[in-house]
Amino acid sequence: MSFQPVKFYQTGTFTVGNRLLAPEERSVQANLRRTNSLNSGHRACQGCGEALGARYAIDAAMEATQRQLIAANATGCLEVFSTPYPETSWQIPWIHSLFGNAAAVATGIAAAMRVKGREHVRVIAQGGDGGTTDIGFGCLSGMFERNDDVLYICYDNGAYMNTGVQRSSATPPAARTATTMAVGAEPGNVFGQGKDLPAIAMAHRIPYVATATVAELRDLEAKVRRAMEFRGARYIHIFVPCPLGWGHASDQTIRIARLAKETGIFPVFEAENGEVVSASKIRRRLPVEEYLRPQKRFAHLFGKPPRADLIARMQELADRNIRRYGLVDTSGAQR
Amino acid sequence: MRKPFAITLDPGSSLANHTGTWRTLRPEYVDRLPPCNGACPAGENIQGWLYHAESGNYEAAWRLLTQDNPMPAVMGRVCYHPCESSCNRTRLDAAVGINSVERFLGDEAIRHGWHFDKPPASSGKRVLVVGAGPSGLSAAYHLARLGHAVEIHEAGPVAGGMMRFGIPKYRLPREVLEAEVRRILALGVALHLNSKVSSVLESMQRGRFDAAFLAVGAHIAKRAYIPAGSAAKVLDALSVLRSMEGEEKPLLGRRVVVYGGGNTAIDVARTAKRLGAEEAVIVYRRTREKMPAHDFEVEEALQEGVLIKWLSTIRQAGDASITVERMVLDEKGFPQPTGELETLAADSVVLALGQDVDLALLDGVPGLEKKDGAVQVGPDMMTGHPGIFAGGDMVPAERTVTVAIGHGKKAARHIDAWLRGTRYAPPPKHEPATFERLNPWYYSDAPKSVLPTLDVVRRQSTFDEVVKGLDESNALYEARRCLSCGNCFECDNCYGVCPDNAVIKLGPGKRFQFNYDYCKGCGLCVAECPCGAIRMVPEEI
Numbered sequence: 041m042s043f044q045p046v047k048f049y050q051t052g053t054f055t056v057g058n059r060l061l062a063p064e065e066r067s068v069q070a071n072l073r074r075t076n077s078l079n080s081g082h083r084a085c086q087g088c089g090e091a092l093g094a095r096y097a098i099d100a101a102m103e104a105t106q107r108q109l110i111a112a113n114a115t116g117c118l119e120v121f122s123t124p125y126p127e128t129s130w131q132i133p134w135i136h137s138l139f140g141n142a143a144a145v146a147t148g149i150a151a152a153m154r155v156k157g158r159e160h161v162r163v164i165a166q167g168g169d170g171g172t173t174d175i176g177f178g179c180l181s182g183m184f185e186r187n188d189d190v191l192y193i194c195y196d197n198g199a200y201m202n203t204g205v206q207r208s209s210a211t212p213p214a215a216r217t218a219t220t221m222a223v224g225a226e227p228g229n230v231f232g233q234g235k236d237l238p239a240i241a242m243a244h245r246i247p248y249v250a251t252a253t254v255a256e257l258r259d260l261e262a263k264v265r266r267a268m269e270f271r272g273a274r275y276i277h278i279f280v281p282c283p284l285g286w287g288h289a290s291d292q293t294i295r296i297a298r299l300a301k302e303t304g305i306f307p308v309f310e311a312e313n314g315e316v317v318s319a320s321k322i323r324r325r326l327p328v329e330e331y332l333r334p335q336k337r338f339a340h341l342f343g344k345p346p347r348a349d350l351i352a353r354m355q356e357l358a359d360r361n362i363r364r365y366g367l368v369d370t371s372g373a374q375r
Numbered sequence: 376m377r378k379p380f381a382i383t384l385d386p387g388s389s390l391a392n393h394t395g396t397w398r399t400l401r402p403e404y405v406d407r408l409p410p411c412n413g414a415c416p417a418g419e420n421i422q423g424w425l426y427h428a429e430s431g432n433y434e435a436a437w438r439l440l441t442q443d444n445p446m447p448a449v450m451g452r453v454c455y456h457p458c459e460s461s462c463n464r465t466r467l468d469a470a471v472g473i474n475s476v477e478r479f480l481g482d483e484a485i486r487h488g489w490h491f492d493k494p495p496a497s498s499g500k501r502v503l504v505v506g507a508g509p510s511g512l513s514a515a516y517h518l519a520r521l522g523h524a525v526e527i528h529e530a531g532p533v534a535g536g537m538m539r540f541g542i543p544k545y546r547l548p549r550e551v552l553e554a555e556v557r558r559i560l561a562l563g564v565a566l567h568l569n570s571k572v573s574s575v576l577e578s579m580q581r582g583r584f585d586a587a588f589l590a591v592g593a594h595i596a597k598r599a600y601i602p603a604g605s606a607a608k609v610l611d612a613l614s615v616l617r618s619m620e621g622e623e624k625p626l627l628g629r630r631v632v633v634y635g636g637g638n639t640a641i642d643v644a645r646t647a648k649r650l651g652a653e654e655a656v657i658v659y660r661r662t663r664e665k666m667p668a669h670d671f672e673v674e675e676a677l678q679e680g681v682l683i684k685w686l687s688t689i690r691q692a693g694d695a696s697i698t699v700e701r702m703v704l705d706e707k708g709f710p711q712p713t714g715e716l717e718t719l720a721a722d723s724v725v726l727a728l729g730q731d732v733d734l735a736l737l738d739g740v741p742g743l744e745k746k747d748g749a750v751q752v753g754p755d756m757m758t759g760h761p762g763i764f765a766g767g768d769m770v771p772a773e774r775t776v777t778v779a780i781g782h783g784k785k786a787a788r789h790i791d792a793w794l795r796g797t798r799y800a801p802p803p804k805h806e807p808a809t810f811e812r813l814n815p816w817y818y819s820d821a822p823k824s825v826l827p828t829l830d831v832v833r834r835q836s837t838f839d840e841v842v843k844g845l846d847e848s849n850a851l852y853e854a855r856r857c858l859s860c861g862n863c864f865e866c867d868n869c870y871g872v873c874p875d876n877a878v879i880k881l882g883p884g885k886r887f888q889f890n891y892d893y894c895k896g897c898g899l900c901v902a903e904c905p906c907g908a909i910r911m912v913p914e915e916i
Contacts, residue, residue, distance in 0.1 A: 050429060050818065050819065050855045050856070050857065050859075050864070051817045051818055051819060051866055051905060052819040054816070054817040054818070054819065055817050055866035055867065055868045055871075055905060056866065056867040056868045056870060056871030056872065057865070057866055057867025057868075057870070057871070058866055058867070059430065059864070059865045059866075059883065060429060060430060060855065066867075067867075067871065069867070069870070069871040070867040070870065070871060072880050072882070076876050078876075079387040079389060079390065079876055080389070080390060080394070080875050080876045080877055080890065080892075080893035081387075081389030081390045081391065081392040081393070081394060081893060082389055082392075082394075082875070083389075083392065083394070084874060084875075086397065086895040086896060086897035086898075087874065087895075087897035087898070087899050088874045088897075089874075091874040091875070092872065092873075092874040092899075095874070095876065122389070123384065125383075125384070126383075126384060126388070127384065127388045127389040127391060127392060128384040128385070128386065128387070128388055128389060129387065129389040130386060130387070131386045131387045132386070257871060283897075289898070290897040290898060290899070291897055291898030291899050291901060291902040292902065293874075293897075293899060294872060294899060294902070294903050295902060295903075298816065
């Protein structure tokens with residue numbers, strides 16, 4: 041595992057910083073001189089998980105590349121809220137082209153840098169789950185297949201939020217969206233559909249694939265740093281709750297992400313050359329209800345009577361993740 | 376605006392968009408009252424000094440601690456630590472070992488010879504302190520630091536009061552007590568030993584004192600009527616403990632019965648065991664749950680082989696035996712006699728039934744009110760007679776060393792104000808930092824460190840200190856278990872979790888500030904603050 045937690049220092053490495061740790065042991069976000077790549081004044085909703093995840097990831101990438109970084113951005117919330125003409129919140133070289141071609145644009149930038157002999161300038165492509173798993177999927181798969189020297193970061197909030205919460209291929213089962221209403225025998229999004237993009241990326245046998253959440257900053261930063269140690273195609277999938285689309289309070293964004301991990305709904309792991317090399321263990325295992333209940337998009341599961349059958353199917357998905365990625369430490373040394 | 380090819384926007388130009396206007400709730404940094412501080416009878420800023428101890432700055436921790444309590448090495452041994460009972464960490468694993476860190480800091484101070492800062496200027500006022508027990512010493516210390524000239528008059532031959540004559544050596548080694556007393560005296564406090572004040576008004580007049588603080592304690596043993604044969608040996612607990620300080624140890628015999636259920640009863644029984652008694656039996660009329668003695672002391676006594684006879688009273692004492700009667704608790708929890716008698720072998724009976732105050736020095740003081748054998752004081756610790764204050768065991772309160780030290784501090788503040796012709800108004804208390812205010816997810820799992828204790832065989836035969844202290848690494852670990860309830864400890868969480876980069880980090884020791892131009896009021900900083908040091912308040916619209 042690329043990130044070694046520090047224990048017994050009041051909060052250890054759970055918090056963003058910790059005055060008791062040596063400066064080099066603190067996170068990028070704790071540093072007064074962090075880049076603030078995505079600066080104040082952006083128009084993301086209150087408590088936006090994507091805005092937070094993007095600053096975490098890009099600040100870490102800036103730090104890891106000595107600020108030699110260019111980002112291509114797919115259309116989506118991140119692009120719309122950060123760069124409404126004539127303003128931008130980005131403080132890095134940043135380009136937006138189309139919804140579906142971020143991976144291709146980044147590939148082009150990387151090729152141009154190689155031709156110019158400026159290969160120390162690293163390239164990131166980023167987008168939401170719509171631009172990644174649906175619309176930009178062809179370009180992304182091509183980028184993986186050619187092993188282009190690009191880190192692709194997907195901020196997964198599980199639907200097209202910016203256009204009014206429509207279903208994407210990353211929307212979880214049973215979730216209500218504008219296009220998967222909570223009606224009928226199987227309300228919300230159907231079970232058994234959607235794409236597991238980290239697994240698809242791994243199937244391309246690219247050098248590095250990782251998942252992370254906004255609830256675990258240290259782990260997220262370590263993965264970005266690790267990704268920058270590789271050349272070739274890399275993919276990081278970051279779980280970013282959306283207060284608007286998911287229907288939770290704006291101050292619950294990080295807690296919801298934490299619950300997704302602690303229930304096993306979202307497995308946090310990393311893989312090199314198509315093989316899982318580490319998984320972030322669950323600290324205190326919880327049933328999926330804890331994750332589902334605070335979100336209005338799952339409210340129909342808790343009506344009268346509650347849909348225990350659908351909750352059980354969600355639990356099965358979580359249990360499968362726990363089994364598959366070994367998310368519960370069986371050596372007894374969990375936490 | 377000419378820009379290079381394909382460059383359309385200036386970096387960070389969104390700063391023109393003040394998203395703070397979206398806000399309906401605003402976050403504010405607050406300091407809340409941690410439960411430990413709230414529970415401390417001496418009013419220590421426990422969270423505050425642990426903060427310094429966490430970073431290994433023990434001297435700063437000690438200096439902050441001693442702003443409220445001049446005797447941490449003593450207190451770290453004898454205090455019943457209500458702070459730990461109220462600690463929020465009990466809801467996670469076990470309370471922070473505040474008491475043991477306090478003891479460590481006190482011992483460090485003695486080891487390194489740290490001294491109190493002298494007062495900046497003299498006020499020219501003179502204060503008489505009667506009694507060199509915890510309360511009198513504490514008042515003297517605080518008054519001296521406020522610049523007043525203090526004279527302590529102590530009736531006994533040494534300073535310490537109940538800390539010396541009521542608490543056995545195995546709980547408080549005398550060299551520790553003496554070191555902390557010496558440090559208080561080094562502030563310029565004059566101590567007159569063997570100087571009994573028989574009339575406080577006379578003494579004040581003779582010594583031209585502007586105010587007096589009375590802290591003579593309570594050391595007249597309460598008696599109970601027990602029919603006793605002429606050869607029966609009946610002693611009182613305080614004289615037994617007091618004679619332990621002299622050359623001649625008390626002769627208690629092989630089988631000692633102690634009558635009572637308070638901490639003093641336990642102290643005497645454990646002392647008897649150490650003096651060689653084969654049997655030390657405590658006779659108490661109620662049950663263990665009702666016993667006023669602290670549970671850990673009962674436990675330590677039982678480990679050392681002290682026996683306790685619950686629900687029993689002494690009916691009669693003979694020369695080599697006593698007769699006890701079994702009691703039952705009625706529905707109100709009061710013990711009632713059953714008539715069942717039993718005989719216990721006993722060479723001596725020690726009564727530990729509580730103490731009364733010797734109020735003779737207050738005879739003839741106008742305005743002064745006495746009730747139930749104690750001096751009545753107002754919330755400012757002043758008696759009915761202006762300029763005469765009182766505290767410790769002689770006023771109605773719980774009788775512990777910590778309460779006495781707290782009284783001394785409180786009285787000193789009011790005496791200082793009174794001498795200046797003003798009134799001391801304590802600053803308003805912060806709202807409590809309850810467990811519900813915390814986000815305990817962020818704290819590392821860290822169980823409490825267990826203090827090493829002396830081997831039982833040695834505890835039964837010697838007066839060596841029973842509970843040992845922490846070493847430096849343990850103390851640091853224990854201090855770092857503090858959750859810092861309600862007070863920012865600069866974990867950078869708010870700075871990190873703000874999606875709008877609207878928290879300004881001011882640098883080490885300076886905490887943080889909100890940038891209300893961009894804060895949208897999402898509340899993430901509040902929800903993710905581990906220690907509950909931020910609150911949301913409605914924005915005025």
